[in-house]
Amino acid sequence: MLPAPAEKRAAVTAMFDRIAARYDLVNRVMTLGLDRSWRRAAVAALGLRPAERVLDLGCGTGDLAIEAAAGGLRVVGVDLSAGMLGVAGRRAALAWVRGDAAALPLVAGSLRGILSGFALRNFSDLGAVLAECARVLEPGGRLALLEVDEPRSRVLALGHRLYFRRLVPWLGGALSDRDAYRYLPESVVYLPAEAELRGLLERAGFEAVAKRGFCGGVAQLITARRAAGGRA
Numbered sequence: 001m002l003p004a005p006a007e008k009r010a011a012v013t014a015m016f017d018r019i020a021a022r023y024d025l026v027n028r029v030m031t032l033g034l035d036r037s038w039r040r041a042a043v044a045a046l047g048l049r050p051a052e053r054v055l056d057l058g059c060g061t062g063d064l065a066i067e068a069a070a071g072g073l074r075v076v077g078v079d080l081s082a083g084m085l086g087v088a089g090r091r092a093a094l095a096w097v098r099g100d101a102a103a104l105p106l107v108a109g110s111l112r113g114i115l116s117g118f119a120l121r122n123f124s125d126l127g128a129v130l131a132e133c134a135r136v137l138e139p140g141g142r143l144a145l146l147e148v149d150e151p152r153s154r155v156l157a158l159g160h161r162l163y164f165r166r167l168v169p170w171l172g173g174a175l176s177d178r179d180a181y182r183y184l185p186e187s188v189v190y191l192p193a194e195a196e197l198r199g200l201l202e203r204a205g206f207e208a209v210a211k212r213g214f215c216g217g218v219a220q221l222i223t224a225r226r227a228a229g230g231r232a
């Protein structure tokens with residue numbers, strides 16, 4: 001089901017192109033709309049002032065970027081999928097750019113903040129992506145990464161497994177594309193464990209790494225600050 005490493009970038013792009021039209025609908029149904037409050041929390045965690053420049057990395061159809069722009073931030077959204085960017089462009093007149101998170105078309109030190117929603121496990125080389133994040137952020141710039149997570153409590157973990165591994169693929173199949181929504185739970189294997197992710201962030205040049213969970217641990221928000229002296 002999961003693509004071979006060398007094919008992941010192309011396979012992920014093609015998959016998001018395929019599901020772009022119904023992506024927002026499936027997201028709202030799957031999370032019962034809870035993702036909206038997680039996105040608000042991610043934007044608030046940046047702690048930035050209006051008119052400061054932020055990137056929505058792997059912006060997809062633009063939910064995080066639109067939330068950040070509503071708060072007065074100047075946002076650029078970058079994504080590999082032309083299909084997802086097409087939907088984003090119809091939703092809001094922001095700067096939507098087709099590009100790879102591992103080679104951002106942005107000037108070094110040009111941003112105050114970076115947001116990313118549920119994109120980490122889709123990247124082919126997370127270390128390279130985090131190094132790019134460090135490059136384009138100015139020293140002291142903030143990072144806020146939303147991702148799925150697995151609850152610690154055994155009871156919640158069991159319920160979550162049934163939901164994520166059975167209901168989500170069924171729901172995704174009924175509303176959109178069964179293979180894509182089978183990939184979604186399977187792609188969790190690409191997510192590094194907490195300590196490993198902290199290490200990757202620190203090696204890329206981030207400090208003050210912190211994690212916050214939502215809804216008993218079904219989603220997580222990782223925050224960090226770009227260290228003043230570059231790579232740790």
Ligand SMILES: C[S@@+](CC[C@H](N)C(=O)[O-])C[C@H]1O[C@@H](n2cnc3c(N)ncnc32)[C@H](O)[C@@H]1O
Pocket residue numbers: 009012013016057058059060061062063064078079080081084099100101102116117118119122123124
């Ligand atoms: C699960 S979607 C998340 C979309 C959006 N951020 C959200 O919160 O709903 C993951 C997105 O990451 C994008 N993506 C995957 N690999 C990428 C890469 N290397 N560079 C830029 N975008 C990428 C996909 O095209 C897709 O739109």
